[in-house]
Amino acid sequence: MAKYEIKDGVGIIPEWILELEDEAFRGCLELRRVIVPKWVRKIGKRVFYGCENLKEISLPEWLEEIDDEAFHGCFSLQEIILPRWIRKIGDKSFCGCTGLIDFTIPPLVTKIGKMAFLGCDCLKNITASPRGMDTFSLGVADMSLESKIEDGAFQRCTSLVGITIPESVTEIGNWVFSGCSNLNNVTIPSSVRVIGSMAFLGCTSLENIAIPSSVNAIKDGAFQGCSSLYSIVIPPSITEIESGTFQGCSCLRNISIPSSVREIGDGAFQACSNLTTVSLPPSVTGIGKMVFLGCSNLQNITIPPSITKIEKGSFAGCSSLNSIDIPPSVTEIGWLAFQGCSGLTDISLPPSVRKIGKAAFSACTNLYEIRIPKGLKVERDTFKNCSNVKVIRYRP
Numbered sequence: 001m002a003k004y005e006i007k008d009g010v011g012i013i014p015e016w017i018l019e020l021e022d023e024a025f026r027g028c029l030e031l032r033r034v035i036v037p038k039w040v041r042k043i044g045k046r047v048f049y050g051c052e053n054l055k056e057i058s059l060p061e062w063l064e065e066i067d068d069e070a071f072h073g074c075f076s077l078q079e080i081i082l083p084r085w086i087r088k089i090g091d092k093s094f095c096g097c098t099g100l101i102d103f104t105i106p107p108l109v110t111k112i113g114k115m116a117f118l119g120c121d122c123l124k125n126i127t128a129s130p131r132g133m134d135t136f137s138l139g140v141a142d143m144s145l146e147s148k149i150e151d152g153a154f155q156r157c158t159s160l161v162g163i164t165i166p167e168s169v170t171e172i173g174n175w176v177f178s179g180c181s182n183l184n185n186v187t188i189p190s191s192v193r194v195i196g197s198m199a200f201l202g203c204t205s206l207e208n209i210a211i212p213s214s215v216n217a218i219k220d221g222a223f224q225g226c227s228s229l230y231s232i233v234i235p236p237s238i239t240e241i242e243s244g245t246f247q248g249c250s251c252l253r254n255i256s257i258p259s260s261v262r263e264i265g266d267g268a269f270q271a272c273s274n275l276t277t278v279s280l281p282p283s284v285t286g287i288g289k290m291v292f293l294g295c296s297n298l299q300n301i302t303i304p305p306s307i308t309k310i311e312k313g314s315f316a317g318c319s320s321l322n323s324i325d326i327p328p329s330v331t332e333i334g335w336l337a338f339q340g341c342s343g344l345t346d347i348s349l350p351p352s353v354r355k356i357g358k359a360a361f362s363a364c365t366n367l368y369e370i371r372i373p374k375g376l377k378v379e380r381d382t383f384k385n386c387s388n389v390k391v392i393r394y395r396p
Helices: none
Strands: 005-007 010-012 033-035 056-058 102-105 125-128 147-149 162-164 169-172 185-187 254-256 277-279 300-302 346-348 369-373 390-394
Touching: 254 277
Parallel strands: 010 033, 033 056, 102 125, 147 169, 162 185, 277 300, 346 369, 369 390
Antiparallel strands: 005 010
16 A cells, blocks of 8 residues: 655645545645645546545646545645546546636546546636547546436536536436536537436526427426526427426526427426416327416416316416416316416306316405306315406306
8 A cells, every 4th residue: 555645735746656545635624735746647536525624636647537525625736737638537536626627627528437526616718628529528428429427427516507518428417517506608519308307406596598409308397496597499399398497597487388298297387487488289198287386477377178077186376377268178177277367257167077076166365157067066165365356157
């Protein structure tokens, strides 16, 4: 085993070694400066983990790999220059390096691991070195055609303002940019096919984003909490809008759903408080629970004739909704489906409706008249706090 020393804050490493052993300087608070010898090819796991006062490190030209958590928690490290031959940056390699401001990815890197830059909240710029005729791979598992930005790679990089994803990437993993609250410029290439769960969760500065037609899956919660997002186009390659995809996008005013979409998941547009108009194409056969819950400015929506059930809380709190046409395909209206829709004044239920859930129209304070088929079973509290309502039963 090699002997490592610290003298006057400087790490002393034997000149002859080829690899820095795992945890060689772990937790050495007195370490301030390190010069890694020229023959070193690999920095092992957690070598400088928790070296909170490490400010300066010089890496050798021939270094090829930085293993998992190598610089985890090096708070004082403001700059690190990676040599051009480096190929792998392991999981959580720079996690919690809150002093890092700029980072340049060398041209031969083929992997940036999971949560590699998690919590680097001063990191503003990420630059990819050019590769000439080759394609650069940022945050990907390998250089195959199935390249992926690993889960949480840039999570909580709160100073990150922009990133261009390279053409080699086919999948953006889960939580990749989650919590990047200053991110406002993202370029997604046409190579990307999947945007992972909560990939942009809480990117509160993101105002618009272009999703290429190559994307065929946007996973649950992908843009949840993007409170500044006002414009987005869903490409015709998407067949399902998954649960919570745009939940809390409070600046989103209009959304056009392509005819390729078959399903809209639970809470997909929940709390989109400035959403005014939604057009659901006839291709949509299922609308999940609480899809438009709390969309207080929603005025118009067309329910397609392919829908058979209006789920629990689907339109609850849509206080600006002044009319709704329920198609003859609907057989059931779920609990709290229209609760608090204070803009509704009259509703006519088609004879196809066989069941109305509890409190389905409760707190519709301006509802004056509702026509329902004779013999329809009405659950308890269906019209609770609808003091002016007049129920008219008609024979189909």
